[in-house]
Amino acid sequence: MSSPSARHAPLLVEGVRKEFRRQRTTVTALSGVDLSASPGEFIVIMGASGSGKSTLLHAMAGLTDLDAGRVVINGQDLSLLNDAQLTKFRGQQIGLVFQAFNLLPSLSAEDNIRLPAPPESGLNEKVAGLLQRLNIAERRSHKPGALSGGEQQRVAIARALVCDPAILLADEPTGSLDYDAGQQICQILHELSREQGRTIVAVTHEPNVAMWADRVVVMRDGRNIAEFSPGGSRDPQEVASHYQGLLRQPLETV
Numbered sequence: 001m002s003s004p005s006a007r008h009a010p011l012l013v014e015g016v017r018k019e020f021r022r023q024r025t026t027v028t029a030l031s032g033v034d035l036s037a038s039p040g041e042f043i044v045i046m047g048a049s050g051s052g053k054s055t056l057l058h059a060m061a062g063l064t065d066l067d068a069g070r071v072v073i074n075g076q077d078l079s080l081l082n083d084a085q086l087t088k089f090r091g092q093q094i095g096l097v098f099q100a101f102n103l104l105p106s107l108s109a110e111d112n113i114r115l116p117a118p119p120e121s122g123l124n125e126k127v128a129g130l131l132q133r134l135n136i137a138e139r140r141s142h143k144p145g146a147l148s149g150g151e152q153q154r155v156a157i158a159r160a161l162v163c164d165p166a167i168l169l170a171d172e173p174t175g176s177l178d179y180d181a182g183q184q185i186c187q188i189l190h191e192l193s194r195e196q197g198r199t200i201v202a203v204t205h206e207p208n209v210a211m212w213a214d215r216v217v218v219m220r221d222g223r224n225i226a227e228f229s230p231g232g233s234r235d236p237q238e239v240a241s242h243y244q245g246l247l248r249q250p251l252e253t254v
């Protein structure tokens with residue numbers, strides 16, 4: 001296992017291909033995806049349902065075997081790791097956030113955040129800092145059932161960051177939230193990329209999420225066909241029309 005270092009790009013996706021075989025048919029979910037992220041970059045992946053967004057995010061997290069290509073996180077080619085090494089590497093270097101929060105209902109917010117971290121000196125301070133940063137310090141003793149959706153997602157983000165990963169991957173992080181709570185989560189992701197140099201990749205359908213990104217990557221039929229920068233205007237309509245325009249173009253002209 002090569003030792004990851006800060007000199008490496010946090011994320012490199014090269015020629016990734018993924019097929020799902022069902023009885024007599026084969027679905028090509030990803031057909032040759034190349035993508036890289038810079039330190040502190042906030043990338044959003046958009047695309048129609050079935051275009052391969054979640055499969056790509058799972059590939060980045062080493063959660064799915066690839067038919068071709070490779071994913072390199074912070075200098076480590078995931079395909080070179082065995083299952084145990086991959087699980088350990090994921091725990092240390094890849095933060096995961098899902099639409100459904102996936103918190104343990106029997107644990108307090110604080111204990112959910114603490115869960116993936118090895119007991120070490122400084123952990124209490126780290127957890128306290130995350131509770132503070134994510135504006136949930138006053139909710140630290142509450143169990144998930146007593147928290148709002150937005151608070152639960154902030155706990156999930158804190159939990160994903162407690163091991164100080166090289167990259168944070170979020171699958172539809174606002175999908176279960178109302179507009180205001182979703183915007184708060186987007187603002188937090190944006191600020192984390194700026195303040196901590198945290199590299200973040202999020203999948204979404206929503207232009208009002210994509211407008212917070214540094215770069216929007218557009219997926220179609222298993223390929224990343226185009227990308228654009230939403231700029232600083234935070235105008236969801238502008239992002240939506242840019243995105244729709246790219247989807248309408250014939251593939252060979254994009």
Ligand SMILES: Nc1ncnc2c1ncn2[C@@H]1O[C@H](COP(=O)(O)OP(=O)(O)OP(=O)(O)O)[C@@H](O)[C@H]1O
Nearest residue numbers: 020027028029047048049050051052053054055056
């Ligand atoms: N486990 C699986 N078994 C078989 N086919 C799958 C599996 N996972 C995904 N697929 C197929 O791969 C393609 C890409 O799916 P994926 O979930 O990555 O798309 P998506 O863009 O994330 O869609 P959505 O926005 O609806 O979540 C789809 O045709 C899907 O049906």
